[in-house]
Amino acid sequence: MFAHIFNYRLKCLLRDKITIFWTIAFPLILAIFFKLAFSNIGNQEVFKVIDIAVVENSQYQEDQNFRLALDEVSKGDSRLFNITVATAEEAKKLLDENLIKGYIIVDNQIKLVVKESGLSQNIIKSFIDNYLQTVSAASTIIQNDPSNQQEILKSLADRKNYIKEVTGTGAKPNSILNYFYSLIAMACFYGGFFGMRETTDIQANISTLAARINVAPVHKLKTFLYSLCAALLIHSVEMLALLGFMHYVLKIEFGYRAGFVVLTTIIGSIAGVLMGALISATVKKSEGLKVAAVLTISMLGSFLAGMMFQDMKYIIAQNVPILSYINPINLLTDALYSLYYYDNLSRYFLNMVFLSVFTILATFGTYLILRRRKYASL
Amino acid sequence: MVIKVKNLVKRYSELIALDHLSFSVRKGEIFGLLGPNGSGKTTAINCILSLLKYDKGEIEIFDKPMTPEAYDIKRNIGIVMQNVAVYNELSVYENIDYFCGLYVKDKNLRKKLVDEAIEFVDLNDYRKFYPNKLSGGLLRRLNIACGIAHKPELIILDEPTVAVDPQSRNKILEGIKELNKKGATIIYTSHYMEEVEQICSRIMIIDKGRAIATGTKEELKAMITLGEKITVESYDISEEHLIRLKNLPNIVSVEYKEQLLEIKSSKGKNNLENVLEFIKRENIQFGKIYSELPTLNDVFLEITGKELRD
Numbered sequence: 157m158f159a160h161i162f163n164y165r166l167k168c169l170l171r172d173k174i175t176i177f178w179t180i181a182f183p184l185i186l187a188i189f190f191k192l193a194f195s196n197i198g199n200q201e202v203f204k205v206i207d208i209a210v211v212e213n214s215q216y217q218e219d220q221n222f223r224l225a226l227d228e229v230s231k232g233d234s235r236l237f238n239i240t241v242a243t244a245e246e247a248k249k250l251l252d253e254n255l256i257k258g259y260i261i262v263d264n265q266i267k268l269v270v271k272e273s274g275l276s277q278n279i280i281k282s283f284i285d286n287y288l289q290t291v292s293a294a295s296t297i298i299q300n301d302p303s304n305q306q307e308i309l310k311s312l313a314d315r316k317n318y319i320k321e322v323t324g325t326g327a328k329p330n331s332i333l334n335y336f337y338s339l340i341a342m343a344c345f346y347g348g349f350f351g352m353r354e355t356t357d358i359q360a361n362i363s364t365l366a367a368r369i370n371v372a373p374v375h376k377l378k379t380f381l382y383s384l385c386a387a388l389l390i391h392s393v394e395m396l397a398l399l400g401f402m403h404y405v406l407k408i409e410f411g412y413r414a415g416f417v418v419l420t421t422i423i424g425s426i427a428g429v430l431m432g433a434l435i436s437a438t439v440k441k442s443e444g445l446k447v448a449a450v451l452t453i454s455m456l457g458s459f460l461a462g463m464m465f466q467d468m469k470y471i472i473a474q475n476v477p478i479l480s481y482i483n484p485i486n487l488l489t490d491a492l493y494s495l496y497y498y499d500n501l502s503r504y505f506l507n508m509v510f511l512s513v514f515t516i517l518a519t520f521g522t523y524l525i526l527r528r529r530k531y532a533s534l
Numbered sequence: 535m536v537i538k539v540k541n542l543v544k545r546y547s548e549l550i551a552l553d554h555l556s557f558s559v560r561k562g563e564i565f566g567l568l569g570p571n572g573s574g575k576t577t578a579i580n581c582i583l584s585l586l587k588y589d590k591g592e593i594e595i596f597d598k599p600m601t602p603e604a605y606d607i608k609r610n611i612g613i614v615m616q617n618v619a620v621y622n623e624l625s626v627y628e629n630i631d632y633f634c635g636l637y638v639k640d641k642n643l644r645k646k647l648v649d650e651a652i653e654f655v656d657l658n659d660y661r662k663f664y665p666n667k668l669s670g671g672l673l674r675r676l677n678i679a680c681g682i683a684h685k686p687e688l689i690i691l692d693e694p695t696v697a698v699d700p701q702s703r704n705k706i707l708e709g710i711k712e713l714n715k716k717g718a719t720i721i722y723t724s725h726y727m728e729e730v731e732q733i734c735s736r737i738m739i740i741d742k743g744r745a746i747a748t749g750t751k752e753e754l755k756a757m758i759t760l761g762e763k764i765t766v767e768s769y770d771i772s773e774e775h776l777i778r779l780k781n782l783p784n785i786v787s788v789e790y791k792e793q794l795l796e797i798k799s800s801k802g803k804n805n806l807e808n809v810l811e812f813i814k815r816e817n818i819q820f821g822k823i824y825s826e827l828p829t830l831n832d833v834f835l836e837i838t839g840k841e842l843r844d
Binding site: 169370 | 580602603
């Protein structure tokens with residue numbers, strides 16, 4: 157009997173175009189859009205060397221330190237500026253023609269002339285401020301201790317960065333991964349559409365088809381269980397396909413724990429399907445309302461897990477931490493995040509324990525509602 | 535007895551859907567449940583099938599109490615629901631095979647039964663069609679095939695001809711008679727009295743959840759005082775004609791409405807000859823004239839004071 161129900165259920169679900177769209181095509185499309193959108197963000201982050209001019213005059217020629225400082229930041233591949241030395245008129249003309257972002261005049265003071273404010277202009281100003289501060293600090297120190305002049309100047313020039321961004325697992329840090337992880341979590345919970353259908357097709361008070369199943373000589377819960385196995389198989393395969401597509405086609409990183417990532421996704425898929433089953437069993441109204449409930453809960457959960465706005469995950473964690481633990485989509489997102497970033501698996505296991513508890517509760521709730529043998533009305 | 539229902543009571547809050555309903559269905563008969571919409575026919579069927587909770591009463595099928603877990607009983611029941619209950623994603627063949635497979639495990643036997651069911655409802659040309667490509671009549675036939683493919687001893691058909699074209703309706707009715715000839719006991723619910731009259735060997739008329747009369751169609755018609763009913767199409771009837779017609783012997787009532795003259799006679803008395811003679815004598819112009827025996831609608835009308843179609 158298992159094979160009979162299971163095989164036919166596979167056929168039914170695989171031919172259900174609407175459910176297949178929501179459970180695999182939609183997440184795939186969304187993943188492609190995410191990739192396109194975030195690739196663009198990456199490009200915008202690439203630093204572009206700033207074109208500036210310095211007015212050629214006697215003060216500039218005499219201020220050897222400033223010339224040296226400018227030379228330092230305008231050579232090599234990681235230079236800050238492209239410098240043009242020009243007359244005041246030429247510099248003004250270059251600025252008017254938008255060929256430079258600003259020009260520097262070395263007078264009694266160092267002055268910056270810009271046409272508009274912006275990031276490049278701020279960087280030029282910051283550079284000048286930083287130079288003036290360093291010169292001032294050096295003068296003060298040398299006045300107090302003239303013997304160590306060379307060493308002091310060397311130490312001021314020698315800047316070290318003491319912070320380096322690394323992951324516990326050795327994987328490359330990536331600020332956009334959370335978007336993709338929450339998308340996987342959302343897709344897992346779109347499996348709710350399968351669960352919803354399974355419950356609808358077994359409750360005689362919801363559909364005539366279910367009434368026909370209920371009068372057959374097969375235990376109702378067995379029929380439900382066999383059908384649910386088909387739904388779980390299809391959705392798990394869909395989620396693994398999504399995972400594969402993201403990794404191999406979109407080149408999204410999942411760290412070095414592939415086995416755990418696959419296991420997490422399959423558990424997420426089971427949780428999603430069962431959540432849909434519970435919603436459908438609980439919402440007694442029309443199918444449209446059930447679809448709306450599954451969509452709303454999945455989308456809201458995804459939003460709170462940071463799918464639309466990454467910082468939301470941290471806002472929730474800081475202000476309403478309980479919500480982080482009861483939102484299964486956040487648990488799944490965070491489990492994938494933990495696998496990528498953390499060397500220690502304790503946070504991952506904590507997420508999985510909460511997710512498993514959620515899944516068990518959803519299963520038990522669905523069982524309690526479905527076990528009813530007769531209905532008060534049809 | 536195939537089915538025994540005793541004092542069945544079903545309430546929906548204040549509404550009494552079934553009011554101490556009792557009846558039994560004998561082996562080999564086509565038992566008709568006739569009543570207007572909302573009379574309790576489908577509720578009774580759902581209670582019999584253990585889909586609905588009921589407040590009071592006893593239901594036995596094949597001499598055993600019917601429960602949701604009575605799988606040995608369920609194995610011998612076929613149900614054709616009022617609404618079409620098939621999977622839109624499965625073809626005609628697959629739908630019948632799926633439902634038949636819930637009853638019959640043997641694959642070879644199942645294949646034979648499914649083929650026979652398809653043949654029976656004349657859907658051979660549509661085996662690979664999906665339900666959304668079938669017309670209303672074909673869909674109803676598929677619905678029937680899904681319910682009867684496993685060759686059950688008891689078949690329950692709940693208004694299987696609703697919204698079906700006359701051609702498909704006749705095919706369905708003929709099919710039901712054939713199933714009965716092959717040995718199946720059938721419960722047929724409908725609010726179409728002509729259908730019930732045409733195929734049922736015994737009929738229970740139900741209204742407001744109560745059985746108001748049970749018997750063969752002849753027995754039911756014998757319960758009422760009305761006999762022959764003569765209808766004359768004419769635009770030439772005066773008040774005086776009506777008075778004189780009423781004075782003819784054995785006439786129970788005379789009505790003239792929308793150019794139709796309706797004359798009802800006492801049970802067992804024929805008045806066609808007298809009426810024809812009257813029309814000829816009075817030189818009344820007429821179109822058609824026809825005589826008919828009382829219908830189940832007349833039975834329903836006399837017992838409840840309202841028409842079945844109400």
